[in-house]
Amino acid sequence: MRAVQHFQMLARYNVWATHRLLEAVEKLSDDAYRRDVGLFFKSVHGTLNHLLVTEHMLWYPRFARGESPKLALDAEIEPVRERLAQALKGGTGNWKPLIDSWPAERFEGKLSYTRMNGQAMSLPFIGALTHVFNHGTHHRGQITAALTMLGQPCPELDLVWMLQEDNR
16 A cells, blocks of 8 residues: 555545544534543543644644744634534544555655744654654544543544445
């Protein structure tokens, strides 16, 4: 599998897993959704806001436009849970067209950006892009643990489930 195909698959997985997770999160009461349940960003709401900040407002501009926004990782960008869910769903759909637009040799280069503390950074392009999708998986996993702790069923989000659905 070439790099472009691999990342197209991860972008599809990001959409699939995010949509499934948000369907499960919808069933939480507002109190449970906003309760500090010990996650790094405290609540399900805080963690979803973190995903919006990092995946769509920080990393996406770095990859798409070479911009380095300065945002707090714990910023509450969207306080309304329905609008936050819509922003996350919409944002996940932006990655595959971006990946589709890159020539194959782009994956062999570097991603240069400025960290939020002002430090210039240059990372292997493939490693940085892998981080974006791995980071989302990490925080979705935290949210599924929170769902379980809150007595709610959580969806199966393993990549292999999406691949099996693709083969049906």
